[in-house]
Amino acid sequence: MQAVNLKAKLDSFDEHWTPKIVSMFNGHDVMVVKAEGEFTWHSHPDTDDFFLVLEGELVIEMREGDVHLGPGDLYVVPKGVEHRPIAKGEVHALLIEPAGTPNTGDATTAAIKERI
Amino acid sequence: MQAVNLKAKLDSFDEHWTPKIVSMFNGHDVMVVKAEGEFTWHSHPDTDDFFLVLEGELVIEMREGDVHLGPGDLYVVPKGVEHRPIAKGEVHALLIEPAGTPNTGDATTAAIKERI
Numbered sequence: 001m002q003a004v005n006l007k008a009k010l011d012s013f014d015e016h017w018t019p020k021i022v023s024m025f026n027g028h029d030v031m032v033v034k035a036e037g038e039f040t041w042h043s044h045p046d047t048d049d050f051f052l053v054l055e056g057e058l059v060i061e062m063r064e065g066d067v068h069l070g071p072g073d074l075y076v077v078p079k080g081v082e083h084r085p086i087a088k089g090e091v092h093a094l095l096i097e098p099a100g101t102p103n104t105g106d107a108t109t110a111a112i113k114e115r116i
Numbered sequence: 117m118q119a120v121n122l123k124a125k126l127d128s129f130d131e132h133w134t135p136k137i138v139s140m141f142n143g144h145d146v147m148v149v150k151a152e153g154e155f156t157w158h159s160h161p162d163t164d165d166f167f168l169v170l171e172g173e174l175v176i177e178m179r180e181g182d183v184h185l186g187p188g189d190l191y192v193v194p195k196g197v198e199h200r201p202i203a204k205g206e207v208h209a210l211l212i213e214p215a216g217t218p219n220t221g222d223a224t225t226a227a228i229k230e231r232i
Contacts, residue, residue, distance in 0.1 A: 001182075003186075003190065076141045
């Protein structure tokens with residue numbers, strides 16, 4: 001039984017847009033991710049999408065408007081809402097999604113989520 | 117559409133052990149809390165209990181052993197596991213629980229969770 005130190009987990013890998021599972025919560029994966037540049041437009045038809053920025057500046061573009069997040073800012077993209085995350089420089093974030101949710105909204109293009 | 121700044125939310129109240137709802141995620145309340153001193157022993161028979169420490173030092177006592185959390189540390193207490201959080205000095209934390217979960221594990225003694 002040990003706490004998960006998010007910084008230590010983030011220091012253990014370098015890939016971008018490849019969420020790593022650090023814990024489980026009520027059937028959800030709790031993940032850390034490093035991001036840089038633009039991700040793809042996508043949506044999740046069955047789940048909200050939880051973002052908490054730990055480091056850097058993230059913009060979540062949506063058709064209705066953009067949300068800007070810095071360290072200590074969180075935003076939950078509602079189920080079904082199309083969005084495109086854009087990291088200005090490198091961003092570290094905590095993500096929560098139901099286990100098995102494809103990060104691109106599409107299983108054929110999704111990153112494989114490893115537990116670290 | 118605006119990000120939730122956790123520090124600004126935490127700066128807006130003073131009470132201890134009274135989680136404030138700042139967002140919703142898949143039927144869960146996303147909350148910030150200020151804590152100081154010992155909470156009560158309790159468990160949640162139907163849900164895991166998510167803690168992310170933002171500031172200060174939190175110990176989560178459990179019958180099997182204790183978990184120590186500092187800033188940037190998270191721990192998920194599994195469903196049904198008895199635990200007692202103890203804040204050494206003031207602690208600020210992010211909590212996630214299904215909407216309506218009593219923070220003491222008992223509706224008759226639970227804090228009322230206001231949305232801020």
